[in-house]
Every structure is written in C-alpha cells, then in structure tokens.
Amino acid sequence: MTMKHRTPLPVLLLVVLAACSTARLQRADQAHDLMQFPKAERLYERALEHKEDRGARARLADSYRRHNALPEARKNYAKLDSVLPVTGDTALAYGEVLMGLGEHERASGLFLRVISQTPENSRAMDLYESTQGYKSFYLDSGRFFVNRLTLPGVVTAFGGTIYGKGLLVAGERELKDPKANPWNERSFLDLYYCESKTEVTWLPAMPLPGSVNGGYHEGPATVSADGRTLYFTRSNYVERKIQKDDRNTSHLKLFRARLDSSTGKWGDLRAFAYNGETWSTGHPALSTDGRTLYFASDRAGGFGGSDIWRCKDNGSGWSEPENLGPFVNTAGNELFPTVNGNALHFSSTAHNNMGGLDIFETHEQDGHWTQPVNLNAPINTPKDDFFFVLDSTSKAGYLSSDRDGLDQVYSFSMYEPMFYLEGIVMDEEDRLLPNTEVILSEIGTGEDNSMLTGPDGKFEFKLKANSDYSVRGSNKDMLTSTINVSTKGLTRSDTLHANIQLTTVKIGQAIAINNIYYDYDKWDIRVDAAVELDKLIRIFNDNPSMSFELGSHTDSRGGDLYNLVLSDARATSAVNYLIRHGVDPMRIVAKGYGEEVLVNDCGNGVKCTEEEHQANRRTQFTVTGVANLASSTSRP
Numbered sequence: 038m039t040m041k042h043r044t045p046l047p048v049l050l051l052v053v054l055a056a057c058s059t060a061r062l063q064r065a066d067q068a069h070d071l072m073q074f075p076k077a078e079r080l081y082e083r084a085l086e087h088k089e090d091r092g093a094r095a096r097l098a099d100s101y102r103r104h105n106a107l108p109e110a111r112k113n114y115a116k117l118d119s120v121l122p123v124t125g126d127t128a129l130a131y132g133e134v135l136m137g138l139g140e141h142e143r144a145s146g147l148f149l150r151v152i153s154q155t156p157e158n159s160r161a162m163d164l165y166e167s168t169q170g171y172k173s174f175y176l177d178s179g180r181f182f183v184n185r186l187t188l189p190g191v192v193t194a195f196g197g198t199i200y201g202k203g204l205l206v207a208g209e210r211e212l213k214d215p216k217a218n219p220w221n222e223r224s225f226l227d228l229y230y231c232e233s234k235t236e237v238t239w240l241p242a243m244p245l246p247g248s249v250n251g252g253y254h255e256g257p258a259t260v261s262a263d264g265r266t267l268y269f270t271r272s273n274y275v276e277r278k279i280q281k282d283d284r285n286t287s288h289l290k291l292f293r294a295r296l297d298s299s300t301g302k303w304g305d306l307r308a309f310a311y312n313g314e315t316w317s318t319g320h321p322a323l324s325t326d327g328r329t330l331y332f333a334s335d336r337a338g339g340f341g342g343s344d345i346w347r348c349k350d351n352g353s354g355w356s357e358p359e360n361l362g363p364f365v366n367t368a369g370n371e372l373f374p375t376v377n378g379n380a381l382h383f384s385s386t387a388h389n390n391m392g393g394l395d396i397f398e399t400h401e402q403d404g405h406w407t408q409p410v411n412l413n414a415p416i417n418t419p420k421d422d423f424f425f426v427l428d429s430t431s432k433a434g435y436l437s438s439d440r441d442g443l444d445q446v447y448s449f450s451m452y453e454p455m456f457y458l459e460g461i462v463m464d465e466e467d468r469l470l471p472n473t474e475v476i477l478s479e480i481g482t483g484e485d486n487s488m489l490t491g492p493d494g495k496f497e498f499k500l501k502a503n504s505d506y507s508v509r510g511s512n513k514d515m516l517t518s519t520i521n522v523s524t525k526g527l528t529r530s531d532t533l534h535a536n537i538q539l540t541t542v543k544i545g546q547a548i549a550i551n552n553i554y555y556d557y558d559k560w561d562i563r564v565d566a567a568v569e570l571d572k573l574i575r576i577f578n579d580n581p582s583m584s585f586e587l588g589s590h591t592d593s594r595g596g597d598l599y600n601l602v603l604s605d606a607r608a609t610s611a612v613n614y615l616i617r618h619g620v621d622p623m624r625i626v627a628k629g630y631g632e633e634v635l636v637n638d639c640g641n642g643v644k645c646t647e648e649e650h651q652a653n654r655r656t657q658f659t660v661t662g663v664a665n666l667a668s669s670t671s672r673p
Contacts, residue, residue, distance in 0.1 A: 062093055069096050073219035074104040091117065095127055102134055104221065105421075105439060110134045123147075124154060129161055136392035139419045141168040160341070160368040160387050167390045174391050177529040178414040183449045185441065188231050190242035192223060195437035196257035196373070196424045197446040200264075203232035204435065206446060207256045207270075208242055218254075226254040228269060247303030249294050256289070257373065257424065259321045267294040267303055268330065270319030273312075280314070289317040291332060311336075311348065311358050322374040322381075330355060331374040331381070341368035345383050364406045365399055377427040377434075384423035385409070392419030396436065413529070416449065454530040456500035458522060462490050462510045462537045469494030470539060473512045480505040480521075500524050500533070509579060510537035517579040542583070544660050553611060553656040558595070560606040562614050566656075570614050573658060577620050584624040584662045587611050592650040593632045593640050605629030611656050626661060 065080035081097035084090070098113035114131040117123050123131055132147035145168035151161040188194050191208030198205040205228060212224040227250040229242035244250055249269060258269035273280040273290050280287060291309035296302075312318050313336060320333040328350040335343045336358070344366040348355035365371060369387030372394065376382075381401070384394040388409055395417040397409035411417060416425070418440045427434040433450040458477070462470045475496040476487040481504075490496050500506065503525050511517040518537050553566040562570065577583070589608035591600040608627035616622050632640075635653050639645035 062090065065093065066096065068219075069100055071219065072103070074100040075222050076219060078104065078106075078109075091120070095123075099130065102130055107134050107137050111138060122150070124150065129158075129164075132161075132164060133386070133392070136164065136168065136390075137419050139392070141171045141392075144168050158368075163367065163369070163387045164390060167392075170389070171391065174411065174413045174417065176413070177454070177531075180452055180454055180530060181415055181449045182452070183415045183436075183447050186239065186435075186446045186448055188229075188239050188242055188446065191229060193444045194229070194231070194242070194446050195444040197426060197435035197437060198257075198259055199426060199428060199435070200230065200260055201232065203230065203239065204446065205229070205245070205258055205260065206231055206242070207258070225252070225272075226256050228255050228258055245303060246301060247294070247297070248306060249292075249303045254289075257320050259323050261323060261327050262325070265296045265298075266327075267296070268292070268309075268321035268323065269294065270321065273314070288313065288315070289319040291318045291321055310355060317343070320373050322376050324376050325378070331376065333372045333374065333383075334358070340366040342370040342386070343372055345371045345374050345381075361406055364408055370394075373423040373437075375424060375426055377425070378431060381406075382412075382425040383409075384421075384425075391417045393421040393439075394423045396422050396425045410528075453502050454528060456502060456524045456527065456530065457532045458496075458498045458500055458506075458508070458535060459532055460496050460508070460535040460537060461494045462496065462512075462539060463494060464515070465538065465540050467538075470510075470512055473510055473539070475537070476509045476511075478507045478509065480507060502527070508535060508537065510539055511579075512539055515539040515541055516576060516583070519575055519579050542660055542663055544662060546659065558603070560603065560610045562610055566611075567614070570611060571618075574615060574618050574620060577615070577624070580663075582663055583660060584626075586626045586628055586659045586661050587615075587656055588628050588630055588659060589656045590630050590634055590653055591632050592653040593635065593643070594650065597631060601629055601631035603629070604631045607656060 061080050061084040065077050065084060068077035068080060077100045078097060081093050081100065085093055085097065094113055094117050098110050098117065101107070101110035101113060111134050114123065114127075114134060117127070118131065128147045128151050132144040132151070135144035135147065145165055148161045148165035148168065151158055152165060155161070188206065188208070190210070191206070192211050194206040194208040196207045207226045208229045209218070209226055210224040218225050228245040230245055231242045232240045234240050249255055249267065251271070251274070253272035253274045254270075256270035258267055260267055269292055270289050271292050273288050290312040293307045293309065294303040295305040297304055309318060316334060316336040318332055318334045318336070322331040323329070324331070329347055331345060331347045333343050334346050336346070339360055340363060345361045346358040347361065348358055360366060365383070367385060367387035369385055371383055371385045374381060374383040379400060381399050382396055384396050386394055388395070388397055389411050391411070391414070396412045398412060399409045400407045412425070416422065416436060418438065420438060420440045422436060422438045422440070424437040425434065426436070433448065436447050436449060437444060438447055439445070462473045462475065464470055471490055471492045471494055473490045473494070474487060475490060476485055477498045478485050479501070486498060488496055488498070500522070501524065505521065505523045505525060507519050507521055509517060509519040516539060518539055520535055520537060522533055522535050524533075553569050556563065587608045589604040589611065591604045595603070605627070606629070608629050612622070612625050612627040615625060632653070637645070637649055637652060639649050639653060
C-alpha cells in the first residue's frame with residue numbers, strides 16, 4: 038500500500054475517538070435508563086471531555102440530581118442554561134436542585150419560566166409560591182431540637198419505626214463488590230433492628246431475623262400494635278431475579294409478614310392484594326386501631342407522581358384502594374405516610390415546600406382531609422425530610438433526612454410553643470384608651486391576670502398552650518367589654534392579636550349594638566336576632582351595675598293600636614329570651630313603641646320597599662341606669 042492510499046494518522050485517531058465517544062454515550066444512556074447513576078455519571082463525564090453534547094449533559098445533570106449529588110447537578114444544569122435557556126421539565130428539575138441547595142431566589146426564576154410556558158403546571162406554581170415565602174419556614178425554628186443518631190453497622194438508615202427497645206430501620210452497608218446496588222454502589226436496603234443502649238448510644242444494627250430480607254431492596258415498614266404483623270416494602274423480584282415492566286422499570290411491592298413467637302423470626306410472607314406489575318406500592322402505615330392501611334403508590338387514578346392511598350379492613354381482607362384526594366395529593370410526589378395519634382404525616386415534593394421532600398401534617402375531619410401544614414424548620418430543610426414518627430409522649434420522636442448528605446435517622450424533641458396576646462383598647466370613636474384595666478381569665482381554671490394599658494392603649498399577656506381565655510376591658514363610665522381568645526389547636530409559637538372597643542355610657546342613649554329584626558307581623562326571635570341577643574347577654578353580665586330598656590318598634594303597616602300591641606309582644610319576647618339565659622329580670626324593662634319612632638320616611642300611606650320597612654321593625658337597647666353614674670355622664 039502506497040502512502041497516498043493510507044488514511045492520515047490524525048484523522049484515523051479522530052475517527053477512533055469519535056467511535057469510542059459514541060459507544061461510551063450509548064453505555065451511559067443505558068446505565069442512566071437502568072438507574073445505575075454512578076456508572077452513568079462516570080461515562081458521561083468521560084464522553085463530554087471530548088465532545089459537548091446537550092442531551093448527554095442534560096442526562097448527566099439528571100443522574101447527579103437523582104443520585105442526590107446536588108452541587109454537581111447544579112454545575113451541569115448551569116452549563117446547559119448558559120448556552121440555551123432550559124425549559125419544561127429540565128427547568129423544573131434545575132429549579133428543584135437550586136431549592137435543595139437553598140438558592141430560592143434563583144429557583145423562583147426557573148419556576149416562573151415554566152409557568153410562563155405552561156400556566157396550568159400546578160407543581161411549578163406550588164414551588165414558585167414556596168420560594169416567595171421561604172423565610173416563613175424559619176419563624177418558629179426553636180420549637181424542635183433535632184439530633185442525628187449514630188447507628189453502628191449501617192452507613193445509611195431511614196424509616197425509623199419504633200419497635201421493641203429501639204427502632205426498625207431500612208439501612209445500607211458499604212459493599213464494594215459486583216453485588217452492590219448499581220444505584221449508589223452500596224448494599225441493597227435491608228430491614229435492621231437497632232436497639233438503644235443509652236439516650237445517645239446504640240448497639241450495632243442487626244438484620245431482622247427470618248425471611249423478610251432477600252436479595253434486593255427491603256424498605257420502610259410498619260408493625261401492628263401487638264407486634265406480631267409486619268407490613269414492609271420490597272423490590273419486585275422472584276427468587277434472585279428482578280422483575281421489570283416493558284419500560285425496563287422494576288416497581289416496588291407491599292408485603293405482609295408474621296412473627297413466629299417460638300423462634301422470634303419473621304416469615305409467612307404474603308403479597309398485598311393491590312400490588313401491580315406496572316406501578317409501585319409501598320411505604321405502609323397502619324392506623325392506631327390497625328384497621329386502616331395507608332401506603333404510597335403511583336397507580337392509575339392519582340393526581341400525578343406518587344400519591345397517598347388507603348385501604349380499610351372489611352372483615353375479609355382489605356377494601357379497594359382509596360385515594361386521599363386533592364388536599365393531600367398533588368402533581369408532585371407524596372410518600373412515606375405515618376400515623377401519629379389522629380394526625381397523618383407524609384412527605385411531599387409539592388405543597389408549600391422548602392425543597393426536596395418536606396414533612397406535612399393533616400387531619401381527617403368529617404370525611405375530609407384538612408389542608409396539609411408544613412412542619413417547617415428544623416424538622417424540614419431544603420433537602421429530603423421524611424418519615425416522621427412520634428413516641429408515646431407525643432413530645433419527641435424520629436425523622437429521616439439526607440440533610441447531611443446521606444439518609445440518616447434523627448431524633449427530635451419538641452418544646453412547648455410560646456404564645457402571647459397583644460391588643461389595643463379603644464373607645465367608640467377609635468381613640469386609644471390609656472389606664473384601662475384589662476383582665477385575662479383562663480376559662481376552666483378561673484385564673485386571672487390583669488394589667489393597665491399604657492399611654493398608647495396597648496396591653497400584652499403571655500398565654501398557655503391548648504387553653505381558652507376571656508379578655509375583659511373596663512374603664513370608668515364605660516361599658517365593660519369581653520372577647521374570647523384560644524390557643525387550642527395551635528402548634529407553633531405565635532402572637533395573637535385582639536382589640537377591645539369600649540362604649541361610653543350615657544343614660545337614655547341606645548347602646549351601640551346591632552339591631553334585632555323581626556319578620557312581618559311576627560314576634561318570634563329569629564336566628565340572627567338570637568346571635569345579637571347573646572352579645573347583649575355578655576354586655577349585661579360584664580356590667581352588673583347596669584339596667585336597661587328593650588324598646589321594640591314596628592313598621593307603619595297595620596293599625597296604630599295593633600302595632601303598639603305587636604311591639605310590646607316583641608319586646609317581651611326579647612326579654613324572656615334574656616331571662617331564660619340567666620339575665621336578672623329586675624334589671625330589664627320591656628317597652629313597645631309601635632310605629633311612633635320610625636328611622637325613615639315610611640309612614641302611613643307611603644310606598645316603601647320591604648327592606649325599608651324591615652329597618653323599622655327593630656328592638657333597641659337603652660341604658661336606663663348605672664349605679665353611681667349621673668344621668669348626664671359622658672367621657673370628655
């Protein structure tokens with residue numbers, strides 16, 4: 038072969054390198070699709086050293102993101118975005134990575150980009166709103182003390198279910214051999230029992246005895262109240278062969294195991310009736326009575342991603358799965374349900390979120406789930422936080438998180454939230470009232486605490502958790518007024534606000550209170566009238582030295598004498614209502630005025646609307662006497 042027929046060596050080298058790069062990208066794509074992310078990352082990095090490829094760069098960023106290597110993911114997403122702005126799911130993923138790194142302002146721009154392209158994207162909207170209010174996640178960060186557990190024998194651990202004298206966890210060991218998990222090149226997950234030695238030290242993790250642990254993943258579990266039934270998550274495999282669908286995806290399944298009391302081993306494994314070959318089912322949680330099984334699944338019929346579902350014990354097995362609905366589930370992923378008393382806790386990548394998975398709390402009321410509440414920092418972080426479990430005190434427990442880089446179990450203790458009440462006392466013209474006595478009374482115990490308002494009319498009290506209070510303001514020559522406040526149902530430290538308005542007493546002048554109205558030609562107390570009369574009862578009880586008149590008025594329709602009799606019946610009806618509710622009859626005078634005192638021009642023969650006539654059918658309250666108060670008394 039002559040020289041002119043030979044391929045130049047540099048060209049031949051380029052051809053060889055291009056072929057190697059193409060083969061490496063093919064192997065990288067295959068590893069990525071098989072979720073062998075560390076292997077995919079190495080192959081993509083080597084291929085991209087020789088030639089930039091936007092698709093490969095995007096999959097490299099995705100591998101790092103799904104492998105939870107967020108700084109590396111951010112670096113590769115940033116390279117993509119600098120050349121050509123990313124859009125759609127790639128922009129959404131980039132924003133989530135930035136949120137996970139605490140870069141909320143940068144993340145918000147990416148979420149806005151997605152929303153501008155697809156306004157119907159509810160997940161992007163939820164995440165954008167989270168970036169706008171992220172500072173609120175830290176307002177009550179002193180409520181919990183969180184501490185990482187050191188569990189010997191496992192390098193990662195999560196899903197700390199209280200069991201025996203310690204915890205049942207899903208854990209991994211370091212394993213540098215061909216049998217390692219290709220996802221992260223550690224061992225596959227197994228269930229371990231970790232026993233507490235002291236408050237801060239733990240004995241080495243021991244694999245759960247029996248046939249629960251197999252050749253692939255065994256994950257989060259829950260144990261029945263009697264300790265004899267175990268529900269756990271497992272990879273879909275038969276013997277040692279992993280099962281995959283036509284998209285080459287292996288799904289999770291839910292299993293039940295029984296404890297053999299004679300051997301102490303778990304066995305008698307049974308698959309959950311509602312597992313599927315094309316969807317995942319796992320993360321079980323039992324209700325307190327054991328008759329409801331909650332779980333996470335991406336089965337059909339959900340709201341997108343993975344949802345929380347439940348089945349109920351119908352006596353012969355579990356009922357058909359029921360989705361918990363749109364208050365709990367979103368277009369994101371809802372995972373890791375746990376039951377703590379009457380509360381359901383779960384984790385979500387959506388809702389009002391700090392980043393990654395956040396832990397939320399919801400309650401079932403009258404067949405409906407309440408709006409989930411983010412547990413905020415330090416329970417949640419911009420990383421993944423999940424599997425929230427309270428101990429028997431309901432003041433402490435365990436959670437799982439990768440906040441320090443790897444999945445670990447953390448203990449937490451809860452401090453009682455701090456509550457304060459702030460308010461202002463004003464008169465009927467909104468003028469501030471200094472030197473006014475304000476009395477805080479704890480309903481139930483009768484414990485009182487009082488103070489005088491300052492020059493600015495302000496008052497402040499410290500409140501107890503889970504308590505009801507009345508707050509009473511009183512000033513000389515003014516009607517005492519009471520309002521109620523409560524800290525029941527509040528779980529976060531907060532300052533409540535309540536303003537008290539006092540009315541100057543003038544004998545012969547009507548009290549400033551909403552009027553009582555009647556239906557035409559009737560004297561029955563309507564529902565809306567009862568509400569207003571209940572307010573009068575409070576005023577009456579707050580001011581024991583006061584006596585007053587109930588003056589009832591009619592409209593002009595009907596005869597004068599008839600209206601006088603009707604108004605007297607209405608006044609008497611109102612008085613009787615008050616007396617039935619404990620008001621002293623010696624302090625009330627009822628008087629009917631008929632149509633003598635109209636509030637508009639709707640006199641005899643004048644055509645008026647029903648609303649105009651209604652304004653005249655009223656009962657008003659007038660102070661007739663106050664002990665030690667002259668008839669002309671008024672505030673300067």
